[in-house]
Amino acid sequence: MxxxxxxxxxxxxxxxxxxxxxxxxxxxxxxxxxxxxxxxxxxxxxxxxxxxxxxxxxxxxxxxxxxxxxxxxxxxxxxxxxxxxxxxxxxxxxxxxxxxxxxxxxxxxxxxxxxxxxxxxxxxxxxxxxxxxxxxxxxxxxxxxxxxxxxxxxxxxxxxxxxxxxxxxxxxxxxxxxxxxxxxxxxxxxxxxxxxxxxxxxxxxxxxxxxxxxxxxxxxxxxxxxxxxxxxxxxxxxxxxPNGLKHKYNGKNIIDIKVKDIAAKTILPVINTIAFDDQVEVDSENSFQIKSFNSQQVITQIMEIFSKNKINIESITIKSPSLEEIFLDMVNNKK
Ligand SMILES: Nc1ncnc2c1ncn2[C@@H]1O[C@H](COP(=O)(O)OP(=O)(O)OP(=O)(O)O)[C@@H](O)[C@H]1O
Ligand SMILES: [Mg+2]
Structure with a gap:
């Protein structure tokens, strides 16, 4: 044997x-x-x-x-x-x-x-x-x-x-x-x-x-x-x-939104009411980033509110996080 x-x-x-x-x-x-x-x-x-x-x-x-x-x-x-x-x-x-x-x-x-x-x-x-x-x-x-x-x-x-x-x-x-x-x-x-x-x-x-x-x-x-x-x-x-780590975070997506003719920080309060559970950051004068487990729902609601308030969107991108973003998220959340 x-x-x-x-x-x-x-x-x-x-x-x-x-x-x-x-x-x-x-x-x-x-x-x-x-x-x-x-x-x-x-x-x-x-x-x-x-x-x-x-x-x-x-x-x-x-x-x-x-x-x-x-x-x-x-x-x-x-x-x-x-x-x-x-x-x-x-x-x-x-x-x-x-x-x-x-x-x-x-x-x-x-x-x-x-x-x-x-x-x-x-x-x-x-x-x-x-x-x-x-x-x-x-x-x-x-x-x-x-x-x-x-x-x-x-x-x-x-x-x-x-x-x-x-x-x-x-x-x-x-x-x-x-x-x-x-x-x-x-x-x-x-x-x-x-x-x-x-x-x-x-x-x-x-x-x-x-x-x-x-x-x-x-x-x-x-x-x-x-x-x-x-x-x-x-x-x-x-x-x-490396892939296993990414899969664990799979549900969490990063949404980048760029708006036109309006400063991102002025619409931040509205965004916060939609994505209240998520991390929202203003990236530059006219763009912001949302990290969310409900990215589809968040995007739909943002589109509705923007359309009602005549806020023009230049671009929306959605992506899964890189290993670097996962690393930063983990390390920062354990501080
Ligand atoms: N000889 C030493 N005496 C006392 N403390 C030490 C000594 N060497 C390291 N430390 C402490 O132990 C901890 C771990 O240090 P270590 O050098 O292992 O970190 P590291 O992950 O390699 O960091 P880095 O990315 O900066 O190289 C740190 O808080 C450091 O201040
Ligand atoms: Mg070292």
Missing amino acids: KITYYKLKIFIDSNILITPPENRYCINVSDLRKEYGQKKIALDRISFTVEYGKVFGFLGPNGAGKSTTIKILTTLLNPTSGSVHIFGKEITKHGLEIRKRIGVISQHPSSENNLKVEKALDLYGLLWGIGKQKRKEKVKELLDAFDLQEIRNTKNDELSIGQKRRVQLAREFIHDMKLLFLDEPTIGLDPSARRMLLDYIKSQVKKGLTVFFTTHIMEEAEYLCDEIAIINKGKIIAFDT
Whole structure:
């Protein structure tokens, strides 16, 4: 009989769970809490899992707890309580073993300033114990993939911020790894460098890499991530696929109305009587936006009132919210 290990959970008592080594999850975080000092709770009992071969997006506003989570998961920081398993192994007991199989690109840039780009990549490969021939091939691949050929003989401290970031990113891909953590990797990159990185990550995921990725940029999350967790003030407030998140908000639509020959703020009181349950905002001098779960009904009533009062409409558009709008709505409503 074939036993599927990840389904095998043995409880000895209510507090102890023995997880078999062939764990289904690459990352398994349970009840993780981090306090800085006595008062600052940076992570408030968060739990989530990431399956092998997936890209997990960790989204949240400034100070939400994203970097703290990455630091704990990469064994740079000790948790206050809770447990973290990476590759099925508990991080506080197997730190060294885990560090050998992961890559980390931290939020803060780092580079060897007086080394030329190509040399810096080669040296990093050497530090990881990669043989000469393999290093040569890998450095070439990365110089191409990150568009660094032209600057391969330039010293790091003579590079622009975006170029330095590209070198920092390329460098981490020099060694083989099973899991890569990226903390806001696209900051400082122009749109084409950003796309280049995301596509390179995708190509590595196809080869089996698992990725934990933090960002503020929703299009990136949508482009890259299989699953998303939204964290705010140390708590996870949503966990879903990008499409799943959108479906949850499906009922809520955004109506943009532009009027003619009249200032939007003068008709705001009328709009408010129709859409009293909804969020209404004046966008510009002659347009306003309504976020509503009853968009069809709201539009019908607005048309009737406008027609009675001879208010001319220049345009009406109705759309479902983007991931960015959902993110802002969630974070703002939990404040
Ligand atoms: N070393 C530290 N000592 C005390 N408090 C800290 C420390 N590092 C982070 N914090 C606090 O913990 C909270 C979470 O910080 P963290 O850096 O994890 O946020 P973040 O989500 O990465 O934010 P950002 O998007 O700005 O990078 C913040 O309130 C921050 O002030
Ligand atoms: Mg951070």
